[in-house]
Amino acid sequence: MSQNRREFLKTFAAIGATAATLTAVTPKVTKGKSTRPLSPNRKGVLVDTTVCIGCGKCEWACKTAHDIEPGSINDYNTKLTDNSQRRPSENALTVVNQIDISNANSGKIKLQCMHCEHPACESACIVGAITKQENGAVTWDTDKCIGCRYCMVACPFQIPAFEYHKALDPKIVKCDFCINRTTEGKLPACVEICPVGTLTYGTRDELVIEAKRRIGKDPDKYFNQVFGEYEVGGTSWLYLADKNLVDGVFPKLGTNPAPGVSESIQHGLFAYFVPPVALYALLGGVMWLSKNKEKNEGGH
Amino acid sequence: MEHKFKPEQMTKKYFTPWVIVLAAIALNGLAFLAMRFFFGIGSVTNLNNQFPWGIWIGLDVGAGVALAAGGFTTAALGHIMHRDKYEVIIRPALLTAMLGYTFVAMGVFVDIGRWYYIWHPLIMWNGNSALFEVGICVMIYVSVLYIEFLPIVTERFIGRVNLPGFLNRFNLLVDGLLRKLDRGLDKTMFIFIIAGVVLSCLHQSSLGTLMIIAGPKMHPLWQTPVLPLLFLLSAFSVGFPMVIMESITASKSFGLKPETDVLSSLSKFVAPLLGIYLAFKIGDMFIRETFVYLAEFNSTTILFGIELVVGVIIPLRMFLSEEVRNSVPGLYIASMLVIFGVVMNRFNNFVTAYNPPYATESYFPSIGEISVTLGFVALEILIYRLFVKIFPIISVPLKNVGLKAKYAIRGGLK
Ligand code: SF4
Ligand code: SF4
Ligand code: SF4
Numbered sequence: 001m002s003q004n005r006r007e008f009l010k011t012f013a014a015i016g017a018t019a020a021t022l023t024a025v026t027p028k029v030t031k032g033k034s035t036r037p038l039s040p041n042r043k044g045v046l047v048d049t050t051v052c053i054g055c056g057k058c059e060w061a062c063k064t065a066h067d068i069e070p071g072s073i074n075d076y077n078t079k080l081t082d083n084s085q086r087r088p089s090e091n092a093l094t095v096v097n098q099i100d101i102s103n104a105n106s107g108k109i110k111l112q113c114m115h116c117e118h119p120a121c122e123s124a125c126i127v128g129a130i131t132k133q134e135n136g137a138v139t140w141d142t143d144k145c146i147g148c149r150y151c152m153v154a155c156p157f158q159i160p161a162f163e164y165h166k167a168l169d170p171k172i173v174k175c176d177f178c179i180n181r182t183t184e185g186k187l188p189a190c191v192e193i194c195p196v197g198t199l200t201y202g203t204r205d206e207l208v209i210e211a212k213r214r215i216g217k218d219p220d221k222y223f224n225q226v227f228g229e230y231e232v233g234g235t236s237w238l239y240l241a242d243k244n245l246v247d248g249v250f251p252k253l254g255t256n257p258a259p260g261v262s263e264s265i266q267h268g269l270f271a272y273f274v275p276p277v278a279l280y281a282l283l284g285g286v287m288w289l290s291k292n293k294e295k296n297e298g299g300h
Numbered sequence: 301m302e303h304k305f306k307p308e309q310m311t312k313k314y315f316t317p318w319v320i321v322l323a324a325i326a327l328n329g330l331a332f333l334a335m336r337f338f339f340g341i342g343s344v345t346n347l348n349n350q351f352p353w354g355i356w357i358g359l360d361v362g363a364g365v366a367l368a369a370g371g372f373t374t375a376a377l378g379h380i381m382h383r384d385k386y387e388v389i390i391r392p393a394l395l396t397a398m399l400g401y402t403f404v405a406m407g408v409f410v411d412i413g414r415w416y417y418i419w420h421p422l423i424m425w426n427g428n429s430a431l432f433e434v435g436i437c438v439m440i441y442v443s444v445l446y447i448e449f450l451p452i453v454t455e456r457f458i459g460r461v462n463l464p465g466f467l468n469r470f471n472l473l474v475d476g477l478l479r480k481l482d483r484g485l486d487k488t489m490f491i492f493i494i495a496g497v498v499l500s501c502l503h504q505s506s507l508g509t510l511m512i513i514a515g516p517k518m519h520p521l522w523q524t525p526v527l528p529l530l531f532l533l534s535a536f537s538v539g540f541p542m543v544i545m546e547s548i549t550a551s552k553s554f555g556l557k558p559e560t561d562v563l564s565s566l567s568k569f570v571a572p573l574l575g576i577y578l579a580f581k582i583g584d585m586f587i588r589e590t591f592v593y594l595a596e597f598n599s600t601t602i603l604f605g606i607e608l609v610v611g612v613i614i615p616l617r618m619f620l621s622e623e624v625r626n627s628v629p630g631l632y633i634a635s636m637l638v639i640f641g642v643v644m645n646r647f648n649n650f651v652t653a654y655n656p657p658y659a660t661e662s663y664f665p666s667i668g669e670i671s672v673t674l675g676f677v678a679l680e681i682l683i684y685r686l687f688v689k690i691f692p693i694i695s696v697p698l699k700n701v702g703l704k705a706k707y708a709i710r711g712g713l714k
Contacts, residue, residue, distance in 0.1 A: 085658065087349065087658055089349055090349075120513055120515075123426075123428045123429065123513065124428075124429055124430075124431065124513050125426055125429060126420075126421055126426060126429050126431040126432045126435055127417075127420045127421055127424035127425075127426060127432070128424055128425065128426035128429075129424075144417075144420060144424050145414060145417070146412050146413070146414050146415075146417040146418060146420050146421070147412045147413020147414035147415075147417070148408075148411075148412045148413075148431065149347075149352035149353065149412075149413070150352075150429070150431045150510075152349065152352035153352055153353055153510075153511070153513070153514050153517075153654070154513040154514060156515060156516070156517070157657075158349070158350060158517075158656050158657050158658050160349075161349045162349065162352065162413060163340075163413075164340055164341050164342025164345075164347060164348065165339070165340045165342040165343065166340050166413075167337060167338055167339055167340040169414065170340065170341070170413040170414065251516065251517075251657040252516065253515075253516065254516075258513065258515055259428065259513055261512055261513075261515075261525055262430055262509055262512040262513040263428050265430075265509050265512065265525065265528060266427070266428060266429075266430055266433060266506070266509055267427075267428075269433075269502065269505065269506065269509075269528070276498055276502055279498050279501060280494055280495070280498045283376070283380055283494045283497055283498065284494055286380055286381060287379070287380040287381075287382075287490060287493075287494065290380070290381050290382040291382055
């Protein structure tokens with residue numbers, strides 16, 4: 001009996017050790033999708049919050065372009081003053097808030113999907129319904145999505161929204177960078193309508209240069225950071241502000257791509273199917289050995 | 301002294317007062333489920349854009365998968381390591397795993413917004429997604445479990461096929477087919493048994509990978525890159541306690557004598573397994589220096605404390621004691637604590653630890669969510685009871701056995 005137990009433990013320890021090594025060692029070797037090359041021409045938007053007047057016209061234009069009942073364009077500037085941090089939702093792909101809710105004179109900030117360079121939502125999606133397009137847009141495919149909401153769990157900016165009150169065909173809703181308009185050569189609806197030029201649409205690399213030029217020209221006006229240049233591996237939408245946006249508006253995030261750790265573990269456990277096959281072989285071996293032992297001992 | 305056991309159908313009547321209570325709980329859950337399908341997930345749950353996952357994922361799926369671990373741990377012990385003594389518990393454990401995973405699949409089915417697309421992962425692959433891995437593995441494993449169960453079905457019906465009405469002319473044919481199936485299964489079963497263990501190790505750990513991508517949204521007490529390993533180790537350690545708990549419950553409910561002898565030998569494995577889990581959990585805490593968060597005193601740290609102390613340390617101590625291991629109430633309580641600990645752990649990982657950045661109020665499950673979760677548990681117990689009456693699952697001591705007669709389990713590797 002104690003003999004058996006010792007052996008059992010030995011075998012179990014062997015399995016445990018194998019699993020541990022697999023989890024601990026292999027991740028560093030394999031690389032996830034999060035390191036794949038991105039198109040040099042991918043687009044982005046530079047949001048200069050010091051320019052924004054909070055008129056909310058972008059909210060209206062965005063709804064209009066996405067078949068969401070927009071209401072009157074003149075009602076939007078009042079939404080800012082209700083002193084709450086609104087969030088993009090299934091009824092509004094973008095919202096404009098005061099940066100400091102308690103101060104009506106503080107800067108205004110437009111929020112929407114950041115179109116991450118290495119999107120956590122894309123990496124997480126069980127069926128690959130979310131795609132980082134060549135032009136930088138992160139889009140969602142209604143023909144694939146099963147509504148599991150893992151993308152919402154994964155997104156570091158808590159952007160994707162879900163139509164919880166639809167029994168049939170609930171959708172994941174988020175800014176799609178107006179992919180239908182940009183492929184026709186038009187500007188994103190929000191960029192087009194902005195009356196004061198808060199939003200600049202262009203190649204991401206050029207936008208970063210432009211943002212730094214503005215900071216350099218007027219260092220007193222700007223907080224010295226282009227938010228989105230490096231956060232979670234970089235985002236297509238970039239922000240300039242007169243203060244640090246981290247912790248007030250955006251969560252504190254590192255510069256590593258959000259899906260990095262989970263993808264390397266995932267690929268480590270499945271590196272060319274070696275670990276599962278090895279485990280299979282190991283167990284097969286144990287089974288065969290213990291069966292033979294049984295025979296030798298006279299079938300006990 | 302060796303007892304001879306043979307799995308038999310239970311003959312006690314199905315309905316008891318408890319069964320009625322369970323049926324009421326199940327019906328209540330089904331009523332809320334109907335609402336979910338007619339009016340959307342939002343109509344029965346407290347989920348929102350900040351909290352996309354609640355107890356349907358945390359408990360029905362997260363804890364459900366862990367608690368079904370009795371299936372692969374006993375298969376590994378009985379079939380792969382050939383500890384024949386434990387064969388009496390393999391069938392009950394297999395049935396629990398089979399039903400458990402079926403209900404995990406149901407949990408996923410009701411939680412996803414577009415349930416009619418549940419088959420999509422079969423043809424739309426995203427190898428980067430931990431959820432995809434869990435999904436595929438669970439789908440294959442459920443099938444493997446059904447295959448592993450087949451020999452019990454053939455055993456039940458071979459020589460006893462009796463189709464109603466004019467169909468009875470096919471009795472012989474069906475019987476022949478069953479025998480063929482049985483012989484085929486007997487030869488190939490070992491493939492499925494090993495596959496079942498491998499698949500279990502894979503998705504038990506991938507379930508732990510799930511929340512890693514939530515990054516800083518998850519409380520550092522739980523968020524760690526070794527989560528997959530912790531999930532796997534805790535699944536190992538909860539497998540046998542589940543089997544022990546069920547076996548004792550079933551014996552009580554069917555008026556049999558608990559197989560104390562087998563159960564207390566089985567319980568010797570629990571302490572080492574729990575110990576390894578605890579060592580990794582504490583080691584990880586020290587390496588990442590997350591114990592500093594325990595200085596704060598709030599609901600999060602309290603839940604962490606309960607999970608660790610009540611759910612791991614106390615039962616670990618109990619399973620180390622020979623006295624506990626040899627007493628039925630001792631085994632029962634200690635096993636219940638381990639089960640409680642793992643359920644807490646899954647709940648904490650998926651619900652407590654998840655702190656979305658813009659939440660204005662925290663998530664608490666709605667009456668509807670709780671009803672559905674309880675309803676599923678009740679339904680599972682009811683089906684279990686039905687199955688042990690229809691199929692020979694639970695072993696009873698043999699009377700009048702010849703000296704040489706040994707019980708035989710069909711389908712296992714001989
Ligand atoms: S902000 Fe969120 S939803 Fe948008 S691309 Fe990044 S991870 Fe995806
Ligand atoms: S909800 Fe849809 S888009 Fe989001 S992860 Fe699930 S399948 Fe993908
Ligand atoms: S890019 Fe298009 S979808 Fe996105 S916020 Fe602007 S208008 Fe809306």
